[in-house]
Amino acid sequence: MKKIYGYARVSTKEQHLDRQLKALMDHGIDERDIVSDHASGASLERPGYAALKSTMLRDGDTLVVKSLDRLSRNKEHIIQELQYFKNRHIKIQVLDLPTTMIELPEGQQWVFDMINNILIEVLSSIAEQERLTIKQRQAEGIAVAKEKGIHLGRPVITYPPNWEHIYQQWEDKKITAVAAMKQLGLKRSTFYKLASQFRANRKS
CATH class of the missing domain: 3.40.50.1390 (Resolvase, N-terminal catalytic domain)
Known part of the structure; x- marks a missing residue:
């Protein structure tokens, strides 16, 4: 049928x-x-x-x-x-x-x-x-936003004020990752993302 x-x-x-x-x-x-x-x-x-x-x-x-x-x-x-x-x-x-x-x-x-x-x-x-017109307008909008210093996409994650102290305690195994997250007020994914970013910055 x-x-x-x-x-x-x-x-x-x-x-x-x-x-x-x-x-x-x-x-x-x-x-x-x-x-x-x-x-x-x-x-x-x-x-x-x-x-x-x-x-x-x-x-x-x-x-x-x-x-x-x-x-x-x-x-x-x-x-x-x-x-x-x-x-x-x-x-x-x-x-x-x-x-x-x-x-x-x-x-x-x-x-x-x-x-x-x-x-x-x-x-x-x-x-x-x-x-193609929509794509071009989007590209132009992004270019203008960048010129004005406007950040597009996901917000940039910044380190909490006490990051280095807490991070060092965690790295030295003096506190657990859970305790570090709690003191920093961070979610698990954010904590590990910042930790990875922090390590990379120290090596460079």
Whole structure:
């Protein structure tokens, strides 16, 4: 029996899938047949998408996405994936691309295939350009932040005021690591990270 699956994707955990999920369910797809990912559109290595391709989609099935860039934001990947599905007789429907939603009798489909190929070429180029623009803006933002002396990423861990004294006691085996952590007010992972960093700095 032929099945219809939906696929939704957002780039980060902070973004929401609600709009895509609603559109797919409004199209008549059961929520249990919708697979989603919180992953970048620059890569095809996504757990949900991989499961769709390897264990769920079969010859004659249909995969529905809200927009073409949910498959990928890389033009080469989009064309590659569309060819992959075509070779396996899996139909791709894009809700934002109405011509992919039309069912025509055999022999007339070539007209819409031609139209879709043109639209896909344009839309995949736009999706890739958006990805490159976002990447460039991020790089520019990081450069500006560095110029202003703003630290990006995880906060830098600093040594507690009594670090050297407590550390030396621990190194001389006068106190346990647990006692040292307690006196320094540090978590286990932070304590050992600082200890490793401290040793390396003393050797250099």
